[in-house]
Amino acid sequence: MLELAAAFICFTSLLTYLNFRFIGLPPTIGVMVIALIFSVGLQSLSWLGFPGLEHRIGELLGQIDFNDLLMNWMLGFLLFAGALHVNLKDLRDYRWAIGGLATLGVVISTVLIGYLTYWIFGWLGWHIDLLYCLIFGALISPTDPIAVLGILRSAGAPKSLETTIVGEALFNDGVAVVVYSVLLGVIQLGETPTVNAALWLFLEEAGGGILFGLVIGFICYWLMLSIEQHQIEVMLSLALVIGGSTLASHLHVSGPIAMVVAGLIIGNLGRTKAMNDFTRRYLDGFWELIDEILNALLFALIGMELLVLPFSWTHLGAALLVTLAILFARWISVAPVVLLSPHWRNMTRGTARILTWGALRGGVSVALALSLPAGPERDLILALTYIVVLVSILGQGLTIGRVVKSVTGAAPVARDEHH
Numbered sequence: 098m099l100e101l102a103a104a105f106i107c108f109t110s111l112l113t114y115l116n117f118r119f120i121g122l123p124p125t126i127g128v129m130v131i132a133l134i135f136s137v138g139l140q141s142l143s144w145l146g147f148p149g150l151e152h153r154i155g156e157l158l159g160q161i162d163f164n165d166l167l168m169n170w171m172l173g174f175l176l177f178a179g180a181l182h183v184n185l186k187d188l189r190d191y192r193w194a195i196g197g198l199a200t201l202g203v204v205i206s207t208v209l210i211g212y213l214t215y216w217i218f219g220w221l222g223w224h225i226d227l228l229y230c231l232i233f234g235a236l237i238s239p240t241d242p243i244a245v246l247g248i249l250r251s252a253g254a255p256k257s258l259e260t261t262i263v264g265e266a267l268f269n270d271g272v273a274v275v276v277y278s279v280l281l282g283v284i285q286l287g288e289t290p291t292v293n294a295a296l297w298l299f300l301e302e303a304g305g306g307i308l309f310g311l312v313i314g315f316i317c318y319w320l321m322l323s324i325e326q327h328q329i330e331v332m333l334s335l336a337l338v339i340g341g342s343t344l345a346s347h348l349h350v351s352g353p354i355a356m357v358v359a360g361l362i363i364g365n366l367g368r369t370k371a372m373n374d375f376t377r378r379y380l381d382g383f384w385e386l387i388d389e390i391l392n393a394l395l396f397a398l399i400g401m402e403l404l405v406l407p408f409s410w411t412h413l414g415a416a417l418l419v420t421l422a423i424l425f426a427r428w429i430s431v432a433p434v435v436l437l438s439p440h441w442r443n444m445t446r447g448t449a450r451i452l453t454w455g456a457l458r459g460g461v462s463v464a465l466a467l468s469l470p471a472g473p474e475r476d477l478i479l480a481l482t483y484i485v486v487l488v489s490i491l492g493q494g495l496t497i498g499r500v501v502k503s504v505t506g507a508a509p510v511a512r513d514e515h516h
Contacts, residue, residue, distance in 0.1 A: 132400025
C-alpha cells in the first residue's frame with residue numbers, strides 16, 4: 098500500500114505540473130481533466146487490443162477503499178483547512194440562509210430528486226425501487242465543500258453569496274449522511290424507522306459533531322494560547338484533526354461537522370488571539386499545502402475511477418436527464434430558503450440562480466455511492482453519480498464565474514484566502 102501511495106503521489110504531482118505549465122485550468126479541475134484523459138487513453142489501448150496496462154492500473158486502484166479514504170481521512174483535513182479561512186462573523190450574518198439550505202434544502206432536494214429520478218427510470222424502462230431513488234437523492238443533494246471552496250475563491254462572487262454557498266457546503270454533509278443512513282437502514286433492515294428514531298440519529302450525528310468540535314477546538318485553542326512556538330502550534334492543529342476525526346468515529350458523531358467547528362474556532366480565535374504574525378503565516382502555509390496536496394490527490398483519484406467503476410454508454414443519456422432533474426430540484430429547494438431569509442431583500446439579484454449553479458457535487462457523493470450494498474442498483478447509482486459529479490465539476494465549475502458575472506456584473510478576480 099505504501100508503494101501504491103508513493104506512485105499515486107508522483108503521478109498526481111505530474112498532473113499538477115502539466116496543468117499549471119500547459120493547460121491553466123483551476124487546479125482541481127485541471128488535475129481531474131488530465132486524469133480523465135489518461136483513463137480514456139488506457140481504455141482506448143484496451144479496445145485496440147492492448148488491455149494489459151489498463152488491467153494492471155485497474156487492479157491497483159481496486160486496492161484503494163475510496164469511501165474509507167475520503168470519509169474517514171481526507172475529508173476531515175480538507176474541511177478543517179477550508180474552515181480555517183472562513184470568517185465566523187460572516188457565517189453569523191447569514192446563519193439562517195446557511196442553516197436553511199443545509200437542513201431544509203437537503204431534505205427537499207432529496208425527495209424531489211428521488212421522485213424525479215424514479216420517474217426518469219420508469220420512462221426509460223428501468224425498474225428501480227423508489228427507496229434506491231431516494232437514496233440517490235440523499236447522496237447527490239449535498240454540495241461538496243471540496244469542490245466549492247477552491248473554485249469560488251476566484252469566481253468573483255459577492256461576499257454574501259460566497260459565504261452562503263461555502264457555509265452550506267461545509268455543514269450540509271451531516272444532514273445528508275443522516276438522511277442517507279436512515280434510508281439505507283430501511284433497505285438493510287426492511288423496516289421504516291420512527292420519526293423519533295430518525296430525529297435522534299440526526300441529533301447524535303450532527304448535534305454531537307457540533308458539540309464535539311466545540312470541545313476539541315477550545316481545548317486546542319487553550320493549548321495554543323499557553324505557548325508561543327510555531328512548530329508546536331502547527332503540530333497541535335494536526336493532532337486536532339487526526340485525533341479528533343478518529344475519536345469522532347468511535348463516539349458515533351459527525352467527524353466532518355466536528356472538523357468544521359474546530360476549524361472555525363482555530364481560524365477565528367486561534368489565529369487572532371493565540372498566534373503572532375509569524376506563527377499565523379506558518380500555520381496558514383502548512384494547511385494551504387495540505388489542502389492543495391489532498392485536493393489534487395482526490396480529484397486525480399476521481400478522474401482515475403473511470404477505470405474501475407461499472408460505467409457503460411447507456412448510462413450517459415440517463416445521467417444527463419438526471420442532471421437536469423438535480424438542477425431543477427436544487428432551484429426549488431433554494432427558492433423558499435432565500436425568500437424566508439431575513440436578509441433576502443439585501444441579497445444580490447439572481448441569488449437563486451447562482452446558488453443553483455454554484456452547487457457543485459464531488460467526492461462525497463461518489464464515496465457514499467460506493468458504500469451501497471452490492472447489487473444492480475448500486476452499479477446503476479454509482480455510474481450515474483460518477484457522471485453527474487463529472488458534469489457538475491466540469492460544466493458548472495468552469496462556468497460559475499461567467500454566471501456570476503452575468504448576474505452581478507462582477508468580473509472573476511483572484512481573491513485573498515485570508516480574513
